[in-house]
Amino acid sequence: MPVTDLILKDLKQRVIDGEPEPAVALAREALAAGCIPDVIFKEALFPAMDEVGRRMQCHEYFLPEVLMAARSMQACAAVVRPLLLKGPALKPIGTALACTVAGDLHDIGRSLVCLMLEGAGFSVIDLGNDCQPERIVAAVREHQPDIVALSAMLTTTMLNMKRVIEALKAADLRDRVHVMIGGAPVDDKFAQEIGADFYGDDAPGGSNHARDYVTSAKA
Amino acid sequence: VSADRALPLPGTVRRWAPIAPVVPADLILRLQKYRDLARVPRAIRLIADAVASEASRLLAPEAVLWRGPVTEVDPAGAISIGDAHHFHSRALARLLATAAEAYVVVLTLGEGIDERARSMLREQLLVEGLLMDTAAWAAIELLLRDVRRFLLDQERVGGRSVTHRLGPGHRDWPVTEQAALLRVFGEVPLPVSVNESACMLPRKSVSGVYGIVPAS
Numbered sequence: 001m002p003v004t005d006l007i008l009k010d011l012k013q014r015v016i017d018g019e020p021e022p023a024v025a026l027a028r029e030a031l032a033a034g035c036i037p038d039v040i041f042k043e044a045l046f047p048a049m050d051e052v053g054r055r056m057q058c059h060e061y062f063l064p065e066v067l068m069a070a071r072s073m074q075a076c077a078a079v080v081r082p083l084l085l086k087g088p089a090l091k092p093i094g095t096a097l098a099c100t101v102a103g104d105l106h107d108i109g110r111s112l113v114c115l116m117l118e119g120a121g122f123s124v125i126d127l128g129n130d131c132q133p134e135r136i137v138a139a140v141r142e143h144q145p146d147i148v149a150l151s152a153m154l155t156t157t158m159l160n161m162k163r164v165i166e167a168l169k170a171a172d173l174r175d176r177v178h179v180m181i182g183g184a185p186v187d188d189k190f191a192q193e194i195g196a197d198f199y200g201d202d203a204p205g206g207s208n209h210a211r212d213y214v215t216s217a218k219a
Numbered sequence: 220v221s222a223d224r225a226l227p228l229p230g231t232v233r234r235w236a237p238i239a240p241v242v243p244a245d246l247i248l249r250l251q252k253y254r255d256l257a258r259v260p261r262a263i264r265l266i267a268d269a270v271a272s273e274a275s276r277l278l279a280p281e282a283v284l285w286r287g288p289v290t291e292v293d294p295a296g297a298i299s300i301g302d303a304h305h306f307h308s309r310a311l312a313r314l315l316a317t318a319a320e321a322y323v324v325v326l327t328l329g330e331g332i333d334e335r336a337r338s339m340l341r342e343q344l345l346v347e348g349l350l351m352d353t354a355a356w357a358a359i360e361l362l363l364r365d366v367r368r369f370l371l372d373q374e375r376v377g378g379r380s381v382t383h384r385l386g387p388g389h390r391d392w393p394v395t396e397q398a399a400l401l402r403v404f405g406e407v408p409l410p411v412s413v414n415e416s417a418c419m420l421p422r423k424s425v426s427g428v429y430g431i432v433p434a435s
Contacts, residue, residue, distance in 0.1 A: 017260070018262060062252045062253060063349060064260075064263045064267075065263065067346045067349060068260065068346055071345065103416035103418075104416065105422065107337070107340045108340065108348070111340060115345075154394065154416055154417070155388070155394055156394055156395060156417045157416050
C-alpha cells in the first residue's frame with residue numbers, strides 16, 4: 001500500500017476517534033507526502049464522517065463522540081481547504097442552509113446537522129436560531145441553496161416551519177429548494193402536513209438524505 | 220433545601236434560594252447515554268470533568284413554592300387549582316385524582332450557566348457547550364430531587380405523601396398553559412418569565428405540580 005494511502009487511512013481513523021491534534025498532524029503529513037487536498041477530503045475526511053454517522057445511528061457513538069469527530073474533521077479541513085485553491089477544485093456537492101425557526105432558541109441539534117452536512121460534502125450556511133421566515137427567504141434568494149434544513153424543539157415553534165414553507169411559496173422559491181425538517185416535536189406526518197419534503201429523525205439521517213437528494217437531482 | 224425550611228401555608232407562596240448542588244461529571248456523562256463510563260473516550264472525560272467543575276460555580280438557583288387546594292378534577296382533563304386557575308390535561312387529572320391539595324413549584328438556575336453554554340456553542344466549542352447544557356439539566360434534576368424529598372419529609376408527618384411532578388409540556392399537558400400555571404403565584408415576583416413561545420426564561424428553569432395525597 002502506498003505511503004499516502006497509509007497516512008489517509010490513519011487520518012480517517014483519527015477523525016473517527018475524535019483526536020484533533022493527531023488528525024491535523026496527519027493531514028499535514030499527507031500534504032507533505034504529495035496528497036492533493038481533494039483526495040484528503042474524499043478519501044479520509046468525508047468517509048470518516050460517514051462512519052461517525054453510521055456509528056451514531058446504531059448507537060455505538062453518542063453525541064459527544066460525534067462532536068469530537070466533527071471537531072477533528074473541521075480542524076483538518078482548516079489546514080487542507082486553503083490549499084484547494086492551488087490544486088484541482090473540490091466542488092461542494094451542494095449548498096445547504098440550516099436554521100432554527102422563529103421563537104426557538106435551541107442550537108445544539110442544528111449545529112450537529114450542519115456538521116454532518118459539512119462532513120457529507122456540502123457548503124453549509126448556518127443562519128442560527130430564532131429565524132423569521134422573511135430572513136430565511138432572503139437567505140435562500142442570496143445563497144440559492146439546494147437544501148433548506150429547519151429545526152424546532154418546541155411544540156409552540158414547530159408551527160413556524162409551516163410559515164417558512166408558505167413564505168417560500170409566496171416568494172416563488174419553494175420549487176427551487178428541498179425542505180427538510182427535524183427536532184424533538186416533529187415527525188414524518190407533520191412534515192407531510194406542512195408540505196416539507198423530508199423529516200429526519202437524526203442528524204446523520206438528514207445528511208444522508210440530503211446527499212442522496214442532490215446526487216440524484218444533479219445526475 | 221434551604222437554611223429556612225418552612226413550608227408555605229395553604230394559599231401562600233414561599234420563595235428561597237436553594238443551595239447549589241455539586242454536579243458530578245459521571246451524571247453528565249450518564250445523561251449523555253454513557254451507561255458504561257469506562258468506555259468514555261479520555262478527551263470527553265476530561266471535558267466533562269472541567270465542565271462539571273465550572274458548572275457548579277455558575278449556578279444561582281432560586282425556587283418558588285405555592286401550596287393550595289385542588290378545587291376540581293374532571294377525569295376528562297379539566298383541572299382547577301386555587302381560586303380560579305384552570306388547566307387541561309388528562310395526565311394532570313390522573314396525578315391529582317386523590318389530591319385535596321397541591322404544590323406548584325418553579326425552579327431556575329439563573330442566567331449564568333445557560334449563557335456560558337451558549338457562549339461555548341457560539342465559539343464552536345460544541346462538546347463543551349453540549350456538556351454544559353447537560354450539566355444544567357443535571358443540576359435541575361438534583362434540585363428537584365431535593366425539593367421532592369423535602370416535601371415528602373414534611374407531608375409524611377401528617378400521614379400524607381407527594382406525587383411525582385408534572386409540568387406543562389409534558390405528557391398531554393399543553394406547554395401553552397405555562398403562563399397560566401405561573402399565575403398561581405399571584406403578585407409574588409418570580410425569578411422567571413414566559414416568552415411568547417411558552418418557553419421559560421432563564422431557559423434553565425422548570426415548573427410543575429405535585430399532588431398532596433394520602434400516604435398509602
